[in-house]
Amino acid sequence: MKTTFIIVLLLNCLSLCDFIIAQQEDTTKTKPVQIRRGIPLQQGYRSYDDYYYSGKDMFEEKRSHFPLSGTGIWTELNPQVPRVDYRAVHFVNKDTGVTVGKNGAIIRTTNGGGKWLNVITPYNITFRGIEGQSEGRIIAVGDSGTIILSDDFGKTWKAIESGTNHDLYNLQMINDDLGWLVGDKSMLLKTTDGGFNWVQQFTQLTVYPFFDVSFLDSLFGYIAVDVGQILRTTDGGLNWDLSQVRDQYSFNVIKAVTRKTAVALGFAGKQAYTSDGGETWQFITYLGSTFRDIAFLDTLKGFAVGFSGSFDTTDGGFTWNLRLDIKNAGGITFPSPDIGYLVGDELILDKTTNSGQNWFRKIINDDFTDVFFTDENNGWFIGYAWYQNNLYQTTDGGVTLKQRTDFPGDRPSSVYFLDSLTGFVGANEKIFKTNDGGISWQEKNIFGIDSLLFAGEFIRLFFISDSIGWALNYKYVIKTTDGGENWNSQLNVSGLTGIHFSDSFNGWITPGVKPFKTTNGGKTWIEQTNFPENSMYDVFFNDSLNSFISKSNELYQTLDGGINWTLVSNVTNFSYGRFSNRKQNGIFLAGGPRTYRSEDAGANWEEVIELRDQFVEYVRLLDINNGCAVGRRGLILRLADSVVYVSGDNSPAPEEFQIYQNYPNPFNNSTFISFNLPEKAKIKITIYDSLGRLVKGLIDKEFESGFHTVNFIADDLASGIYLYKIEGGGFNEVKKMVLLK
Structure with a gap:
């Protein structure tokens, strides 16, 4: 009965919001915005309220900017x-x-x-x-x-x-x-x-x-x-x-x-x-x-x-x-x-x-544009904040980041690792390589680029093997055949944004107008004038015949190597769209308010509803069920099918054991359980159903003093009331939580 009442109440609220939005007057969106409120609207200006609120579901607007509650996956x-x-x-x-x-x-x-x-x-x-x-x-x-x-x-x-x-x-x-x-x-x-x-x-x-x-x-x-x-x-x-x-x-x-x-x-x-x-x-x-x-x-x-x-x-x-x-x-x-x-x-x-x-x-708020993990704990991030590009490193799966201010290059813009030790960072007109897991970085040789053209940062790095790889900036495609020690220019064309190879011979790039294709590893590139659109953003290959190209809010597919292209009609509203690296047929298309995923090499796509309006910029997969998504204003999301610990915030130790109500509550699939320890202690968290029957043990491990959070994922549980018991350090307490699926 209570659930029915909540649903009816929410529907009434949403109907009221729809009515209010419907009453708002259409306004020319190209007009400049008058930021000051409470004064007469100047002629030729658009009001702040119309700019910020018109046509928006403010419940959805708030949800898109607020922390993503655990979804059981993200x-x-x-x-x-x-x-x-x-x-x-x-x-x-x-x-x-x-x-x-x-x-x-x-x-x-x-x-x-x-x-x-x-x-x-x-x-x-x-x-x-x-x-x-x-x-x-x-x-x-x-x-x-x-x-x-x-x-x-x-x-x-x-x-x-x-x-x-x-x-x-x-x-x-x-x-x-x-x-x-x-x-x-x-x-x-x-x-x-x-x-x-x-x-x-x-x-x-x-x-x-x-x-x-x-x-x-x-x-x-x-x-x-x-x-x-x-x-x-x-x-x-x-x-x-x-x-x-x-x-x-x-x-x-x-x-x-x-x-x-x-x-x-x-x-x-x-x-x-x-x-x-x-x-x-x-x-x-x-x-x-x-x-x-x-x-x-x-x-x-x-x-x-x-x-x-x-x-x-x-x-x-x-x-x-x-x-x-x-x-x-x-x-x-x-x-x-x-x-x-x-x-x-x-x-x-x-x-x-x-x-x-x-x-x-005190909080990292970069717009993250690239990420690469060499294993579940060790990874690298590229961020952009206030006209400055930043390189970050994590050793705990992304929970904490360290800015690598010792990186020698200007404006780091892309990152790619071949293994735990060997990696690359694309910077402003330079490529840097590490052979010791990022402890030190060395600039590598690039031949055939005219520095007077100001081609900018190398925004993409792609390797087909440990020795063969490509990089691109705004004007140049460059290639290495010796593991990134030396790079040679292959093509000079403006507006480059994406690159992908299905093997060492067949590859595509997306510049500002029409895509280019190579069948000989980049020795020659041929413009594909039969592609139906301009202004592409990224390209992805399953093989030499089956590939995808994204542009603003549109996804195109070819099954014959680019002779014919068809629009994938159910994939839209994603803004620009960048493809993830492929792992076991898993592909993500991210970039803006929508993120899509295919688990069958692109035959079918479905929206990742949990990530709607989160403005994810890129997804990097370790395997089909583990990876990382990054986006605007410091957004880092982990894809995992297990318990994720978010602990250790350097909070001063409390005088006594503190247990917090889980958040969110009620929850759908996942919720956070937090506690604060006055001293180091072994903590056990156990889940029970409403009758007191044991459901599962969540954790049983030692924690340092301070504030800790555990993400409880309830994919295998039915809707209902559950209890969680936290015990340790001579203290125990039971709290109630509600799972609504």
């Missing part, structure tokens, strides 16, 4: 938090903090960012501001008048009535009881009971958005207003005076540094400064960034972060210096003079331990 190893843009961050001390962002994302850490935990919420809105107090209370605000409050450092949240449906942009708590928040349509709310109740205050403005608020004490504060205005109060918000600074470019952030000095920053980097307590404001310059947040360590040193540039100041905000190492940030905070945290677009979660001199990532 397990997300990285990043294990929502892959969204983060907008605000607050730390109650140097180790414990919460950050919020798009799609209702809330994540928390208790060990200084060493491990971030996803907090499940029912919200799909963007959270834009967050503030905390002592005793563990944290308040977050966002779109549509949303206010939520946590009294346990962000573990659980409850909704607070705001009295408005206008977007809320930011807030500030002066002490445990007193605070203000601001939002769209000149919305100003005040609390005197720690955030449980909010009362609207009024100013002389009624239309323009209030983007930020900064109080120095219970009486004196400022509000940053759209159209280039600043409000000031000296009596706790009862009365406000208004200043217009230069033009109508908005002020997005404001900070009362001292009783006399304050700084306001906004659209296009508009900067204003006061040295007389807000009596007068001086326009300084346009810094060129659209700012999102501002934080000061003391009365002199501070940071302002934004969409297209971030800055620091050492004179209280009068002059600002561009920081090239901080890009597309959304929020910044300093819980102590030396420790700071920075969040932003595309899963930016950074930390400083030296007062902002240097920032380092």
Whole structure:
């Protein structure tokens, strides 16, 4: 009965979403987007709501960005938090903090960012501001008048009535009881009971958005207003005076540094400064960034972060210096003079331990484009983040990655290993080889390439044997016949993206126009003008006759060596499409919102539903049931048909044994069971049915102190209620979980 009710409720919700979407007005998608909300739409622009929400199922939008729960086959190893843009961050001390962002994302850490935990919420809105107090209370605000409050450092949240449906942009708590928040349509709310109740205050403005608020004490504060205005109060918000600074470019952030000095920053980097307590404001310059947040360590040193540039100041905000190492940030905070945290677009979660001199990532958020495993534990990844290519190595199956900053090449872009010791990395106009498992890398000889053509990175590596292989960059196909020691140019053609050989003689490449084919190992290449389309992306061979070519959202097959091609009609919506390496007739086609798999050499294809909208870029197989998929914003997924351990996050050991409720719950096929150990202990996890009968033993092994997670895969179990018992270290506990298939 309960299951039927849940299904009916979900169907009703989905129907309501369909109705709302159906009512939205069609808009020309080529129009520029007006990012600012709450102001009249400028002629010729497309609204933010239409751009971000129109035509989207927001339940599906949220699911596609949030951590992939174990499916029984695929397990997300990285990043294990929502892959969204983060907008605000607050730390109650140097180790414990919460950050919020798009799609209702809330994540928390208790060990200084060493491990971030996803907090499940029912919200799909963007959270834009967050503030905390002592005793563990944290308040977050966002779109549509949303206010939520946590009294346990962000573990659980409850909704607070705001009295408005206008977007809320930011807030500030002066002490445990007193605070203000601001939002769209000149919305100003005040609390005197720690955030449980909010009362609207009024100013002389009624239309323009209030983007930020900064109080120095219970009486004196400022509000940053759209159209280039600043409000000031000296009596706790009862009365406000208004200043217009230069033009109508908005002020997005404001900070009362001292009783006399304050700084306001906004659209296009508009900067204003006061040295007389807000009596007068001086326009300084346009810094060129659209700012999102501002934080000061003391009365002199501070940071302002934004969409297209971030800055620091050492004179209280009068002059600002561009920081090239901080890009597309959304929020910044300093819980102590030396420790700071920075969040932003595309899963930016950074930390400083030296007062902002240097920032380092706490979560790897590269767009991964290539991966190669030599066995189940040892592998290599190619990532791209902020105009920089990175090479990573793992020795534990992808659970942890080490960036190989000692790699000698520029912009590593592809990786391929012949065995556990011998491997290659394609870099900018160079090929590097290792003979010691990646400990050292040596540049190899390439002949016949004109360096003046700037052909770029070698993006594909393909070997048919230990001695014979090919590589390609944007303009050249090169070949080796001596195990990668020497490479010779075979073809110069623009727009190369894919290469595959069925044997040492027969191969295909996909350049920008029509594919090319060789039957003599690449000595000669013949353009295949009979291929029905242009702008291909990748090619895959089963043999010299049966092959596939992908292009944007289309897959073509030939059964006669390329004389005739037919469209595979049931494979679509995958964006560009890159083929995996073939193992025992298993083929993956990935690249964008859809991923497809064939287990019979391409005779039949089916979508991998678990990976829908995960934006997988590439799948590399070890065998038919084991492999790795990589994608955007740090996505690493392991394909495995056994228990996957995700352990060891360097969390400080707790004072007592802690067991967490499995997540997700209810679950379909797979769920995560987590526990935290005060000391090293042998842990046994056993699964029982609802009558207490033994179903299976999950693990029985020794773990170090700290936080650990085990992925329980229930492929062979029927739907129902199950119990899991964790025992060890003189402690045991039983919890309930629900399997719904």
